[in-house]
Amino acid sequence: MSTSVLFDAPGPRARRRHALLALLGLVIAVGVLFLVLRKMSAAGQLQKDLWTPFFTAEAWTQYLLPGIWGTFKAALISMVLAGIFGIVFGMGRLSHVTAVRWVSGVVVEFFRAVPVLIMMIFFFGVYAQNNVFNSELNPLAAVVTGLTLYNGSVVAELVRSGVYSLPRGQSEAGVSIGLTPSQVLRSIELPQALTAMLPALIGQMVVVLKDSALGYAITYLELLTWSKTLGSAYANTVPAYIVAAVLFITMNYLMTVLARQAEQRLSRRGRTTLPGVATAPTGGDVEPVPTGGIGGWSG
Amino acid sequence: MGDLSFAAVLSAFWLTIQLALFSAVGALVLGTIIAVMRVSPVRVLQMLGTWYVNTFRNTPLTLLMVFGILGATYTLGINLAPSSINDNNFRWAVVMLSVYHAAFVCEALRSGVNTVPAGQAEAARAMGLTFGQTMSQVILPQAFRGAIAPLGSTLIALIKNTTVAAVIGNQEAAGLMSETVENQGSSIGIFLIFALGFVILTLPLGLLFTSMSRRLVVKR
Numbered sequence: 001m002s003t004s005v006l007f008d009a010p011g012p013r014a015r016r017r018h019a020l021l022a023l024l025g026l027v028i029a030v031g032v033l034f035l036v037l038r039k040m041s042a043a044g045q046l047q048k049d050l051w052t053p054f055f056t057a058e059a060w061t062q063y064l065l066p067g068i069w070g071t072f073k074a075a076l077i078s079m080v081l082a083g084i085f086g087i088v089f090g091m092g093r094l095s096h097v098t099a100v101r102w103v104s105g106v107v108v109e110f111f112r113a114v115p116v117l118i119m120m121i122f123f124f125g126v127y128a129q130n131n132v133f134n135s136e137l138n139p140l141a142a143v144v145t146g147l148t149l150y151n152g153s154v155v156a157e158l159v160r161s162g163v164y165s166l167p168r169g170q171s172e173a174g175v176s177i178g179l180t181p182s183q184v185l186r187s188i189e190l191p192q193a194l195t196a197m198l199p200a201l202i203g204q205m206v207v208v209l210k211d212s213a214l215g216y217a218i219t220y221l222e223l224l225t226w227s228k229t230l231g232s233a234y235a236n237t238v239p240a241y242i243v244a245a246v247l248f249i250t251m252n253y254l255m256t257v258l259a260r261q262a263e264q265r266l267s268r269r270g271r272t273t274l275p276g277v278a279t280a281p282t283g284g285d286v287e288p289v290p291t292g293g294i295g296g297w298s299g
Numbered sequence: 300m301g302d303l304s305f306a307a308v309l310s311a312f313w314l315t316i317q318l319a320l321f322s323a324v325g326a327l328v329l330g331t332i333i334a335v336m337r338v339s340p341v342r343v344l345q346m347l348g349t350w351y352v353n354t355f356r357n358t359p360l361t362l363l364m365v366f367g368i369l370g371a372t373y374t375l376g377i378n379l380a381p382s383s384i385n386d387n388n389f390r391w392a393v394v395m396l397s398v399y400h401a402a403f404v405c406e407a408l409r410s411g412v413n414t415v416p417a418g419q420a421e422a423a424r425a426m427g428l429t430f431g432q433t434m435s436q437v438i439l440p441q442a443f444r445g446a447i448a449p450l451g452s453t454l455i456a457l458i459k460n461t462t463v464a465a466v467i468g469n470q471e472a473a474g475l476m477s478e479t480v481e482n483q484g485s486s487i488g489i490f491l492i493f494a495l496g497f498v499i500l501t502l503p504l505g506l507l508f509t510s511m512s513r514r515l516v517v518k519r
Contacts, residue, residue, distance in 0.1 A: 005412065005413075005415050005416070005417050005419065005420045005438060006338055006340075006412065006420065006434070006438060007340040008424065008430075010340060014340075018340060018341045021339070021341045021343075021344060022341050022342065022343035022344065025336070025341065025343045025344045025347055026343055029347055039375050039377065040375065042375075042376075043374055043375045043376060045374065045375065109502075110494070110498065113459075113494075113497055113498045113501045113502060113505075114459075114494040114497050114498070115459040115460070115462040115473065115497055116459075117462040117463060117465065117473050118462060118472070118473055118476060118490070118493050118494060118497065119490075119494075121473065121476055121477045121480055121485075122476075122480070122485055122489070122490040123485075124480075124485070125480040125484060125485020126485045128485075129484055129485060206357065210357070210358075210359040210360070211359070212359075213359035213360075213361040213362055214359075214361055214463065214466075216361050216365065216466060217361070217465065217466045217473075217477070224359065224361060224362050224365065228365070228369070231369075237369055237370055237373075237374045238370045238374050238375065241362065241365070241366045241369075241370050244362060245358050245362055245366075248357060248358055248359055248362065249353070249354060249357040249358055252356075252357035253353065253357055256357075
């Protein structure tokens with residue numbers, strides 16, 4: 001922040017003003033915290049015995065660890081499938097066959113525009129009616145299908161912008177040594193685009209982890225569902241949700257750190273990386289890629 | 300029960316639009332405040348802003364929604380509309396959608412500020428412009444243009460995320476769809492009705508924001 005565009009180095013008067021603002025900010029923050037804590041203690045949510053269960057093995061082995069596992073399982077399967085979906089349709093959008101390009105474009109734009117929850121509800125109903133999987137697997141399958149279709153479409157856009165971000169010379173060199181356009185795409189452009197995408201892909205994992213909580217709506221047993229169960233088992237609803245939130249934040253924060261490390265490692269090797277969905281806002285002065293169309297983060 | 304009537308779909312999407320409108324305003328106001336804190340020269344405000352963004356960007360919206368009802372309303376007794384369960388659900392949904400998306404609005408605005416090269420401010424100061432003039436004539440116009448595209452994707456994400464309000468009993472699009480699927484079973488027709496509703500809501504906005512960000516891009 002030392003080379004901020006917005007502000008000069010502060011003089012003595014500005015420094016006094018900053019100290020005053022800092023104090024004001026602190027007072028407001030402490031005030032809000034105080035209000036929250038007072039509300040919680042009025043509802044008896046600060047009592048020690050509501051929080052002690054989290055220090056017992058039972059709360060973790062019976063509720064939280066199965067929850068984390070459920071969240072991770074859905075997220076991992078979805079991310080792998082989304083990667084495959086994304087590469088297939090991303091290549092489709094770059095195809096020199098007009099029909100393939102069109103179909104891939106419609107598929108990708110459609111699944112990016114439809115909310116993940118709508119897809120999950122639909123596929124959960126379809127799987128349950130037709131007994132596609134057994135009744136235990138149906139919720140997981142529906143969560144994975146919804147997450148794969150949405151995030152696969154996002155990955156497809158990443159593939160496309162990854163290839164576009166390469167210097168023209170790459171494909172020109174490929175064509176000039178006699179490769180066909182699809183050979184150029186597969187053996188020259190795609191490998192470089194995938195490396196450039198890596199941080200953005202890890203960042204997308206944050207979106208997948210968060211969105212897997214939508215499984216709550218279709219009875220999938222992930223961290224949020226298990227926290228609710230834990231909250232009723234120990235009669236500590238509010239602490240249970242706070243612990244669940246902390247766990248989610250920790251998992252996602254670790255993913256963000258991982259993405260940033262991958263970005264730094266790649267840039268040390270002289271590669272340019274793609275500003276990702278989740279990493280772009282914190283990526284400093286990189287300009288977001290104008291991917292166009294519809295997209296954005298999901299909940 | 301019965302068939303899915305056109306009127307029911309319309310009124311569900313009307314609730315979706317209401318949720319989106321109120322939350323968009325809330326998220327914009329809150330997000331702007333957080334963004335100002337994050338780009339301010341005051342360390343404490345920066346840290347509070349960063350904490351807010353990291354916390355709410357990494358928490359699932361579903362968790363926030365469920366907390367609004369099961370945690371805040373039923374356990375802590377914070378009822379936003381004591382006379383009506385539906386109103387309370389709606390208001391908590393708006394609050395949580397605003398709180399969640401404010402983090403993204405903040406980052407969108409900040410990335411807009413980051414598109415402005417430091418040389419712009421330096422040149423403005425060298426010309427003798429005051430702080431206020433530098434801000435209003437040089438920095439902010441460029442920053443807002445740079446923020447259009449990310450703000451657009453945030454708005455579209457918000458519209459899609461209004462569906463999460465269904466988990467706390469709001470009868471918007473996803474709520475109606477889930478009820479219909481329960482009563483009549485899931486079919487591709489039902490899916491397409493609701494999916495197309497969202498395509499209609501988001502596609503023009505996406506095109507609008509893309510063309511706006513292209514037209515207003517600052518050539519460098």
